[in-house]
Amino acid sequence: MSTNPPTPEPQAVIDAEMARVQAEAEKAHADGAPEELQPRRDYPPYRSSVLRHPKRPLVAAPEAFTELRGPVFGVTDVTELDSDLTRQHHGEPLGERIVVTGRVLDRDGRPVRGQLVEIWQANASGRYAHKGDQHPAPLDPNFTGAGRCLTDDEGRYTFTSIKPGAYPWRNHLNAWRPAHIHFSLFGTAFTQRLVTQMYFPNDPLFPYDPIFNSITDERARQRLISTYDHDLSSPEWSLGYRWDIVLDGPSATWMEEGR
Amino acid sequence: MRPPTPSQTVGPFFGYALPFPGGGDLVPPGHPRAITVHGAVLDGAGQPIPDALLEFWQADPAGGLAGAPGSMRRDPVTGSFAGRSGVGFTGFGRVATDADGHWTLRTLPPGPAAPGALPYISVCVFARGLLHHLYTRVYLEDGAGDPLLDSLDPDRRATLIARPEQDGAYRFDIHLQGSEETVFLDFG
Numbered sequence: 001m002s003t004n005p006p007t008p009e010p011q012a013v014i015d016a017e018m019a020r021v022q023a024e025a026e027k028a029h030a031d032g033a034p035e036e037l038q039p040r041r042d043y044p045p046y047r048s049s050v051l052r053h054p055k056r057p058l059v060a061a062p063e064a065f066t067e068l069r070g071p072v073f074g075v076t077d078v079t080e081l082d083s084d085l086t087r088q089h090h091g092e093p094l095g096e097r098i099v100v101t102g103r104v105l106d107r108d109g110r111p112v113r114g115q116l117v118e119i120w121q122a123n124a125s126g127r128y129a130h131k132g133d134q135h136p137a138p139l140d141p142n143f144t145g146a147g148r149c150l151t152d153d154e155g156r157y158t159f160t161s162i163k164p165g166a167y168p169w170r171n172h173l174n175a176w177r178p179a180h181i182h183f184s185l186f187g188t189a190f191t192q193r194l195v196t197q198m199y200f201p202n203d204p205l206f207p208y209d210p211i212f213n214s215i216t217d218e219r220a221r222q223r224l225i226s227t228y229d230h231d232l233s234s235p236e237w238s239l240g241y242r243w244d245i246v247l248d249g250p251s252a253t254w255m256e257e258g259r
Numbered sequence: 260m261r262p263p264t265p266s267q268t269v270g271p272f273f274g275y276a277l278p279f280p281g282g283g284d285l286v287p288p289g290h291p292r293a294i295t296v297h298g299a300v301l302d303g304a305g306q307p308i309p310d311a312l313l314e315f316w317q318a319d320p321a322g323g324l325a326g327a328p329g330s331m332r333r334d335p336v337t338g339s340f341a342g343r344s345g346v347g348f349t350g351f352g353r354v355a356t357d358a359d360g361h362w363t364l365r366t367l368p369p370g371p372a373a374p375g376a377l378p379y380i381s382v383c384v385f386a387r388g389l390l391h392h393l394y395t396r397v398y399l400e401d402g403a404g405d406p407l408l409d410s411l412d413p414d415r416r417a418t419l420i421a422r423p424e425q426d427g428a429y430r431f432d433i434h435l436q437g438s439e440e441t442v443f444l445d446f447g
Contacts, residue, residue: 035262037262037263037265038263038266039265039266039267039390039391040390041389041390041391041393043390046268046388046390048268048387048388049268049388049389049390050303050388051302051303051304051306051388051435051436052302052303052308052386052387052388052389052435052436053388053389053390053435053436054393054435054436054440054441054443055303055436055440056440056442058393058443058444058445059407059410059411059415059442059443059444059445060444060445060446060447061394061407061444061445061446062406062407062410063373063376063406063407064446065324065372065373065376066316066317066318066324066369066372066379066381067316067381067394067444067446069316069324069325069326070316070326071316071326071330071349071350071351072325072326072327072328072349073328073330073331074328074329075328076329076332076333077328077329077330077331077332077333078331078333079333079335079338081338082338105261107260107261107263108260108261109261116331118276118277119276120272120273120275120276120277122272128272128275129275130271130272130274130275132271132272132274132310133271133272144275145275145276146275146276148331180267182267182269182270182272182273182276184269184276184277190316190381190383190394191394191446193314193383193392194263194264194266195266195267195268195269195385195392196264196265196266196267197267197270211267211268211390212267214267214390215265219262220262220265221265223262223263223264223265224264224265224267245264246261246262246263246264247263247264248263248264248266249263249446250446250447
């Protein structure tokens with residue numbers, strides 16, 4: 001026997017829930033709770049989080065011999081073209097060509113050198129090259145949307161790509177994700193692992209998006225938004241965005257110095 | 260201290276970017292000392308999660324944690340993945356769960372990462388719906404003197420111990436929520 005799928009909830013329901021969580025978080029902070037630097041794993045407006053977060057508190061690891069080290073990657077793991085997402089096919093992808101660059105630092109401000117950065121994103125129309133994405137926007141035969149590079153000695157990464165489009169999803173009725181590029185980063189310690197999303201400045205969809213707003217601290221949310229940098233734009237070629245990344249978690253060096 | 264860049268969910272569409280062929284095979288098939296560790300990732304309703312991504316990081320059999328590059332070794336001619344060289348041990352694996360929420364890792368048993376320590380494989384869990392990754396550990400056998408295990412109640416402790424099966428295989432299910440919720444770790 002089949003049942004009808006539930007009627008999608010309107011945006012107003014999600015907005016009200018987000019506003020309530022936001023108000024509670026702001027009150028808690030005003031009453032002395034520390035800044036919430038990370039998203040809440042338990043964030044009901046993002047419906048998929050409801051059954052996918054632990055309800056018990058995390059357990060403090062008394063030692064971390066293994067996790068304070070981490071996997072290493074090298075020149076064998078990337079090819080030169082991996083950092084240019086516009087040159088992975090025979091033709092040129094459609095869309096607004098962009099360069100995204102920045103530095104990867106640890107919490108002490110030291111550059112994270114020679115570590116792997118991976119990105120993936122939708123095409124200019126807001127469609128992922130993934131069977132699971134059935135958004136009726138065109139696929140681009142000249143754009144896959146995955147890239148990699150190693151950070152340089154100053155912790156710098158640089159990608160050339162196409163500005164991704166916003167896209168719809170089924171969290172609620174008329175749900176649209178703000179344009180973003182997914183980032184995956186490694187530090188020197190496994191504890192510094194980070195998967196996140198970089199957004200573009202002044203996106204009108206920010207207030208409606210429960211993934212973005214799962215970070216209840218306004219300043220922390222701003223850390224996910226890149227900056228348009230005119231000096232990084234190239235005449236008659238591409239627009240430049242800058243985004244620095246700070247890896248959370250203790251690093252091996254931090255532990256050695258702390259002993 | 261600089262404030263960290265916040266995490267965001269890996270989402271549903273990482274499959275063409277992060278997994279790579281042989282991501283779960285830290286040793287070549289048929290390696291005489293290989294063990295298989297496998298299991299499911301489950302949500303709070305006990306349903307398998309088909310869009311989770313697991314990463315594994317571990318010591319080599321002697322306890323060494325230097326790792327080695329080449330987990331994602333590439334063919335410079337075609338740009339395709341060439342597979343690990345089989346020389347040296349990278350200590351790193353990455354596996355997306357299948358449509359049944361299941362994952363499989365073929366590796367060498369980790370050695371103790373410090374003298375007398377109980378060996379374990381560190382696991383980092385990503386999934387659609389999970390806004391910030393989670394860490395746990397696979398202990399291949401229980402034992403005395405591990406400060407983490409010894410700090411846990413027996414039922415919680417059991418969530419970190421793999422269950423031996425036949426032919427060098429171990430079962431390790433990861434419950435993100437529920438009565439069997441896995442112990443997840445905080446490193447401060």
